Amino acid sequence: MNTHDIEAFVAVIDTGSISAAAAQLNLTQPAITRRIQNLEQALGTSLLDRAGKPLKPTGAGREAYQLGRRVLRSVGDLVAGVAPDGTPTGELRLGITPNVGDVALAGPIDEVRASFPRLSLRITSSWSPTLIRLILAGSLDAAAVMVMQETEIPAPLQATPLGKLELAVVASRQLGLSRRADLKAVSAHPWIVNQEGCGTRAGIAALFAAAGLPFQVAVEAQGTELKLSLAARGIGLAIVPPWTIDRSADRDELTVLRVAGLPEAIHGWIVHLPMLGKLALPVERFRAAFAENLEALVKARLAGGARRKTG
Numbered sequence: 001m002n003t004h005d006i007e008a009f010v011a012v013i014d015t016g017s018i019s020a021a022a023a024q025l026n027l028t029q030p031a032i033t034r035r036i037q038n039l040e041q042a043l044g045t046s047l048l049d050r051a052g053k054p055l056k057p058t059g060a061g062r063e064a065y066q067l068g069r070r071v072l073r074s075v076g077d078l079v080a081g082v083a084p085d086g087t088p089t090g091e092l093r094l095g096i097t098p099n100v101g102d103v104a105l106a107g108p109i110d111e112v113r114a115s116f117p118r119l120s121l122r123i124t125s126s127w128s129p130t131l132i133r134l135i136l137a138g139s140l141d142a143a144a145v146m147v148m149q150e151t152e153i154p155a156p157l158q159a160t161p162l163g164k165l166e167l168a169v170v171a172s173r174q175l176g177l178s179r180r181a182d183l184k185a186v187s188a189h190p191w192i193v194n195q196e197g198c199g200t201r202a203g204i205a206a207l208f209a210a211a212g213l214p215f216q217v218a219v220e221a222q223g224t225e226l227k228l229s230l231a232a233r234g235i236g237l238a239i240v241p242p243w244t245i246d247r248s249a250d251r252d253e254l255t256v257l258r259v260a261g262l263p264e265a266i267h268g269w270i271v272h273l274p275m276l277g278k279l280a281l282p283v284e285r286f287r288a289a290f291a292e293n294l295e296a297l298v299k300a301r302l303a304g305g306a307r308r309k310t311g
Helices: 003-015 018-025 029-043 059-082 098-105 108-115 128-136 199-210 224-232 242-247 277-310
Strands: 090-096 119-125 142-147 158-166 168-172 180-182 191-193 217-220 237-240 254-260 265-272
Touching: 003 018, 003 029, 003 059, 018 029, 029 059, 059 277, 090 128, 090 277, 098 142, 108 119, 108 277, 128 142, 128 199, 128 265, 142 199, 142 277, 158 277, 168 224, 168 242, 191 224, 224 237, 224 242, 224 254, 237 242, 242 254, 265 277
Parallel strands: 090 119, 090 142, 180 254, 191 217, 191 237
Antiparallel strands: 142 265, 158 265, 168 237, 168 254
16 A cells, blocks of 8 residues: 555545546546555455446545545655655645634634745635534544534544634614513514524524524524624624624614623634644644634724723
8 A cells, every 4th residue: 555545545535536636636547546446455445436426435435535634644744844944735624614704814814824835725614513524524624613602522623712702682773672681582583694504503593492482583694794784674683793793884773782691702612633743833823813813803892892982
């Protein structure tokens, strides 16, 4: 068994076809086929389900893919470790949730790219439960996830705190709702929420269910400004980060509510499998920059609130 065979197999799974893998590795299709056959012979099992397209791994192939990526990464770490500069190279596959895209893209990703120019970044945006599954499957190296406080990060993932993402409930001023409310009061109104799969949506819906109250969905919408616009028109209540309200064109049409029983923040974590190797430093750089961004947003919001009070 050699690493070239493993590299060919991983490329086929990543691209979905032998032809695409051949183009990626600058090889002929027969060469890719021979390498995969060599790997299957060495392992004594079939790794690809060749009945359909795109090519998909068998059960043994899925396990071989995860382990194979780790082998290739270890080889890359070995090469980088003896290189004169020892800098990380290859690919860093990062996941972020859509609701923190602004936080992640406004500095942390640029900082990683500037600090590690020989490292290419592949960014995947999805909800936290999906990102966690992708890391466990070996499809991502690390992800910035936002979860409810009581949510547990599954083993064997390692998690390092990022900080808190504050949340605020907003409603149209036309509804005349009290700024202080409880779950029962707001359960009478529909909500503007993220699509199915969002862990925060599922966690909040569970809080209403535990209280024996309905959680009505008016609109599924992605994008904070869209949610604020819909809420300002009285279509439903929405949960958004507080700093987005001050920036919104609809801020004068909105009332910010404090709802007893709903979380005022969700918790951020950088999660990854153990043994990141040479990717540990870029992941830590991303985590630190991300946490600084979150902290700066909180300070800016508090400073803005203080200026409005004194004004």
